[in-house]
Amino acid sequence: MSRxxxxxxxxxxxxxxxxxxxxxxxxxxxxxLSAAAxxxxxxxxxxxxxxxxAANLWEIPGAGADAVAQLLGERATIEAxxxxxxxxxxxxxxxxxxxRPGALDPSVWIAVASDPDRAPxxxxxxxxxxxxxxxxxxxxxxxxxxxxxxxxxxxTLLLAAAFLALVAxxxxxxxxxxxxAISAAHLxxxxxxxxxxxxxxxxPTRAARAAGLPWGTTAALADPARLWTMPRAxxxxxxxxxxxxxxxxxxxxxxxxxxxxxxxxxxxxNTAPPTQSPTAPTPAxxxxxxxxxxxxxxxxxxxxxxxxxxxxTLLVAIILSLLPLSARPRxxxxxxxxxxxxxxxxTLLLxxxxxxxxxxxxxxxQEWHLVDPAHPFAGLDNYRNIILDTAWWxxxxxxxxxxxxxxxxxxxxxxxxxxxxxxxxxxxxxxxxLFLPSITSVVAIAVVWKWLLNDGYGLVNQxxxxxxxxxxxxxxxxxxxxxxxxxxxxxxxxxxxMVVFQAGLAAIPRDWYDAARVDGAxxxxxxxxxxxxxxxxxxxxxxxxxxxxxxxxxxLVYVMTEGGPLGATDVAVYHIYREAWEFLRFGNAAAMSWxxxxxxxxxxxxxxxxxxxxxxxx
Amino acid sequence: xxxxSASFARARAAPARAALLVLACAAMAAPxxxxxxxxxxxxxxxxxxxxxxxxxxxxxxxxxxxxxxPFARYFLNSLVFSVAVVAGQVGTATAAGYAFARIDxxxxxxLFMLFLATMMVPAVIVLIPRFLMIDALGWIDSYQGLIxxxxxxxxxxxxxxxxxxxVPRELEDAARVDGAxxxxxxxxxxxxxxxxxxATLALFAFIDAxxxxxxxxxxxxxxxxxxxxxxxxAFHSTYEINWPYQMAAGVVAVLPIALLFLFTxxxxxxxxxxxxxx
Numbered sequence: 001m002s003r004x005x006x007x008x009x010x011x012x013x014x015x016x017x018x019x020x021x022x023x024x025x026x027x028x029x030x031x032x033l034s035a036a037a038x039x040x041x042x043x044x045x046x047x048x049x050x051x052x053x054a055a056n057l058w059e060i061p062g063a064g065a066d067a068v069a070q071l072l073g074e075r076a077t078i079e080a081x082x083x084x085x086x087x088x089x090x091x092x093x094x095x096x097x098x099x100r101p102g103a104l105d106p107s108v109w110i111a112v113a114s115d116p117d118r119a120p121x122x123x124x125x126x127x128x129x130x131x132x133x134x135x136x137x138x139x140x141x142x143x144x145x146x147x148x149x150x151x152x153x154x155x156t157l158l159l160a161a162a163f164l165a166l167v168a169x170x171x172x173x174x175x176x177x178x179x180x181a182i183s184a185a186h187l188x189x190x191x192x193x194x195x196x197x198x199x200x201x202x203x204p205t206r207a208a209r210a211a212g213l214p215w216g217t218t219a220a221l222a223d224p225a226r227l228w229t230m231p232r233a234x235x236x237x238x239x240x241x242x243x244x245x246x247x248x249x250x251x252x253x254x255x256x257x258x259x260x261x262x263x264x265x266x267x268x269x270n271t272a273p274p275t276q277s278p279t280a281p282t283p284a285x286x287x288x289x290x291x292x293x294x295x296x297x298x299x300x301x302x303x304x305x306x307x308x309x310x311x312x313t314l315l316v317a318i319i320l321s322l323l324p325l326s327a328r329p330r331x332x333x334x335x336x337x338x339x340x341x342x343x344x345x346x347t348l349l350l351x352x353x354x355x356x357x358x359x360x361x362x363x364x365x366q367e368w369h370l371v372d373p374a375h376p377f378a379g380l381d382n383y384r385n386i387i388l389d390t391a392w393w394x395x396x397x398x399x400x401x402x403x404x405x406x407x408x409x410x411x412x413x414x415x416x417x418x419x420x421x422x423x424x425x426x427x428x429x430x431x432x433x434l435f436l437p438s439i440t441s442v443v444a445i446a447v448v449w450k451w452l453l454n455d456g457y458g459l460v461n462q463x464x465x466x467x468x469x470x471x472x473x474x475x476x477x478x479x480x481x482x483x484x485x486x487x488x489x490x491x492x493x494x495x496x497x498m499v500v501f502q503a504g505l506a507a508i509p510r511d512w513y514d515a516a517r518v519d520g521a522x523x524x525x526x527x528x529x530x531x532x533x534x535x536x537x538x539x540x541x542x543x544x545x546x547x548x549x550x551x552x553x554x555x556l557v558y559v560m561t562e563g564g565p566l567g568a569t570d571v572a573v574y575h576i577y578r579e580a581w582e583f584l585r586f587g588n589a590a591a592m593s594w595x596x597x598x599x600x601x602x603x604x605x606x607x608x609x610x611x612x613x614x615x616x617x618x
Numbered sequence: 619x620x621x622x623s624a625s626f627a628r629a630r631a632a633p634a635r636a637a638l639l640v641l642a643c644a645a646m647a648a649p650x651x652x653x654x655x656x657x658x659x660x661x662x663x664x665x666x667x668x669x670x671x672x673x674x675x676x677x678x679x680x681x682x683x684x685x686x687x688p689f690a691r692y693f694l695n696s697l698v699f700s701v702a703v704v705a706g707q708v709g710t711a712t713a714a715g716y717a718f719a720r721i722d723x724x725x726x727x728x729l730f731m732l733f734l735a736t737m738m739v740p741a742v743i744v745l746i747p748r749f750l751m752i753d754a755l756g757w758i759d760s761y762q763g764l765i766x767x768x769x770x771x772x773x774x775x776x777x778x779x780x781x782x783x784x785v786p787r788e789l790e791d792a793a794r795v796d797g798a799x800x801x802x803x804x805x806x807x808x809x810x811x812x813x814x815x816x817a818t819l820a821l822f823a824f825i826d827a828x829x830x831x832x833x834x835x836x837x838x839x840x841x842x843x844x845x846x847x848x849x850x851x852a853f854h855s856t857y858e859i860n861w862p863y864q865m866a867a868g869v870v871a872v873l874p875i876a877l878l879f880l881f882t883x884x885x886x887x888x889x890x891x892x893x894x895x896x
Contacts, residue, residue, distance in 0.1 A: 321724065321725065325724070331723075334721055334722060334723055334800075335721075335723040335724065337717075337721060337799075337800040337801070338717040338721040338723040338726070339717075339723070340800075340801070341713040341714060341716055341717035341721070341800075341804070342713070342714050342717050342718075342729075344709065344710045344713060344714075344770070345710040345711065345713065345714035345733075345770045345775060346714070348710060348769050348770040349733065349736065349770055349772070352744070352748060352751075352766070352767045352770070353736050353739075353744060353770075354736075355747070356743075356744040356747035356748050356751070357739065357743065357744060357747075359747035359750070359751075360743050360744060360746060360747045363746060363747065363750075416639075416642055419635050419638055419639050419642070420639060429643075430639055430642075430643050431883060431887075432876075432879065432880060432883065433643040433646050433647045434642070434643060434646050435879065435883070435886070436646070436647075436650065436872075436875075436876055436879065437646060437649075439825050439829075439875060439879055439886070440829075440871075440872045440875045440876065441828070441829060441846065441847060441850065441868075441871045441872060441875065442829055442831060442847070443831060443847045443848075443850045443851045443854070443871070444653075444850055444867075444868035444871040444872050445649070447850065447854050447864050447865075447868055448649050448650075448652070448653045448865070448868055449649065450854075451652075451653075451656065451861050451864070451865065452649055452652060456665075457664060457665050459648075459652050459670065462670070491646065491649075494646075495646070496890070499886070499887055499890045500890050502887075503887075503890065548738070548740075551740065552740050552741060552742065554831065554832055555831045555832075555847075558831070558835075558851065559851055559854060572742075573740075573742050573832075576742055576745075577742075577832070580745075580746055581836065586746055586750075589746055590743075590746050590747075593740065593742045593743040593745070593746070594743065596740055596742065596743075597739060597740055597743055600738075600740055601738065604738065
């Protein structure tokens with residue numbers, strides 16, 4: 001193979017530094033845009049909520065258009081709904097949100113324009129980003145003139161990474177300020193709506209409703225459990241505040257690890273004629289508390305910004321790693337081709353495996369409920385909770401016991417593999433029957449076995465009854481349920497393991513057996529001294545993969561026992577599944593999955609340490 | 619020659635071995651046969667004790683069970699899901715496996731080890747973040763939500779790498795001398811030679827996707843988006859004591875995979891051997 005002379009000028013190598021700049025710029029753009037998107041999204045939702053407040057005011061008898069105008073001035077437009085308007089209750093237009101209040105006459109649309117006077121992009125960040133891009137361009141120009149460095153340009157990478165991180169941090173802080181401002185404006189509107197409602201004659205409860213959910217109200221304070229949107233910690237903290245005459249429009253409150261914006265207003269007794277007896281004392285002024293979980297909590301751009309800056313840093317690092325190769329265009333072209341081939345798999349793995357791994361670690365450090373938009377940082381609390389959780393540890397124990405089916409399955413599979421050794425045609429047909437359980441639908445298998453092991457009518461107990469053995473409560477007694485699942489699992493995996501062992505057996509040279517036979521070794525001795533040592537690799541492989549697999553059993557338990565009876569078959573993955581998707585405690589569930597990983601890792605490490613290690617000495 | 623004489627020497631033990639083998643096969647097949655038998659029984663007949671075979675086969679169980687829930691739709695969803703996963707995994711794994719096996723680039727082995735390391739990680743760890751990501755994208759209860767996370771398989775990349783390493787290099791070198799670029803060489807030389815491994819990967823990807831219960835259970839909500847596995851599980855909890863219906867649904871779920879295996883078993887065996895023997 002003759003090598004053509006290497007080209008050193010022109011072609012792709014010259015463009016590499018420029019590509020670094022493009023990747024860097026794209027990363028900055030994504031950071032700025034996602035920060036802006038989180039602010040804009042929060043603003044949209046705030047506008048929607050204000051529109052709903054206006055609709056609520058409209059519905060109060062005696063309030064109507066004047067009250068809406070008082071609340072929103074020019075921002076709101078009210079238009080009559082045409083007579084044929086079977087329109088939905090809400091309507092979204094570019095920059096405006098429409099609500100049609102309830103079945104009132106005349107039916108109207110109240111459209112509220114977005115708050116116009118706030119510039120969306122996080123401002124002081126943009127010049128910094130531009131500076132970074134200029135620096136990169138200068139670097140590019142210098143790199144194009146001078147020969148590429150022979151080593152990895154670590155300084156450039158560090159600088160670029162620091163810049164990306166700094167811009168992301170500033171953008172996050174800027175977005176945070178904007179979101180706080182949006183929260184405060186939202187809260188001010190809420191207070192205003194409540195006051196307008198009361199002056200229009202509504203009672204405090206109705207006024208609180210006019211201010212829209214999710215708020216704490218006086219009614220909710222009396223029974224803190226009533227409003228699920230308002231954590232008990234918040235309503236209790238509000239109740240403990242000193243009774244104000246009229247506090248500052250907003251203050252913040254830390255409760256349950258999240259920041260709430262609190263406003264209090266003392267509503268005058270309403271002006272509507274009292275409905276009770278005329279002798280009733282004049283109602284006292286009511287204090288109305290509004291607590292808003294800030295948009296800086298619910299629309300925080302932290303996760304997307306982290307992902308964007310980490311992703312573009314990675315991209316810059318990969319492209320920079322090509323720079324030292326520019327002196328060798330053939331190697332460079334090879335590397336570029338390799339990355340081209342790897343790009344789809346690498347991207348998908350990055351997005352759906354490596355990214356989620358870090359994200360999962362992050363979730364496990366937070367108090368993360370699916371329905372609660374706030375995820376306060378909890379440190380190692382989740383881990384402490386589950387370490388103290390006996391149900392979790394019993395599920396780990398069940399999983400470990402379940403794993404003990406693996407050696408049994410391997411023994412059966414090895415016996416089957418030895419049985420089918422040699423005779424070709426029989427094997428092909430036997431394989432179908434033996435292999436089917438391991439490839440077919442787990443759910444269908446679980447359902448069949450549930451029927452087979454049915455206490456009164458299942459085939460197994462019917463056959464046992466004919467042999468005079470009483471009905472065995474296979475799945476209905478805590479003593480036997482896990483063992484039953486283990487037996488089913490053996491039945492499921494032996495076919496697969498058998499085929500692996502067949503392959504391993506075929507790789508043992510026939511001569512060894514013949515030689516042993518000549519030396520007078522019996523079948524047992526041949527098995528002990530030739531078959532087992534020859535299968536060592538295969539046995540180890542099957543053991544490790546089967547143990548890892550059996551730690552993740554889910555389908556059998558989900559269909560057959562749902563973890564019961566009395567938690568006897570509650571295995572780890574099923575426990576995590578319920579923690580996350582039944583009790584919605586994602587933070588705990590994520591922490592549990594990391595503990596499970598640690599257990600699996602430890603088990604695998606022990607295997608390598610004691611089985612592979614011993615072989616190395618043997 | 620040697621093989622034949624060896625098996626002749628063992629021929630005396632053959633009847634006992636055959637009997638054992640038949641027994642084992644019967645034990646393995648019994649649940650499936652009992653499933654088929656129950657699927658043809660009357661709803662109350664199954665509770666008549668000491669009955670193993672149906673008095674008269676009740677074929678109407680099948681149409682009735684399969685229309686009680688939209689099983690046709692479940693099968694369509696499973697098919698769409700599995701075929702998309704196969705296409706994705708074959709595409710990503712052949713390309714990545716080829717790069718790891720054939721192209722020399724800095725950091726290759728470290729990157730490959732990093733990929734392999736993910737096989738150690740229990741799938742349940744990435745379940746929650748993946749669910750939250752799919753939810754944030756608004757892809758819950760959609761095909762793209764079902765499919766997008768499953769498009770790459772590290773096991774597949776490993777399999778293809780191992781296979782490409784066993785294919786002789788000469789043809790590729792010849793193509794390179796003729797001036798073909800890496801992509802042309804991959805498409806028209808390497809990939810056709812790897813057809814058996816691709817078939818194995820496709821089969822395993824198909825079966826794994828078809829059997830996948832947990833992920834479809836999480837990302838589908840409506841009946842219209844359920845796959846067969848989720849559908850049968852839901853059917854099981856709805857028709858808790860109607861065993862003939864459930865068994866009919868089970869037979870229909872098992873049959874396609876059994877037929878697929880019957881005609882393609884050598885690819886399965888090859889895949890397992892490639893994986894197990896390094």
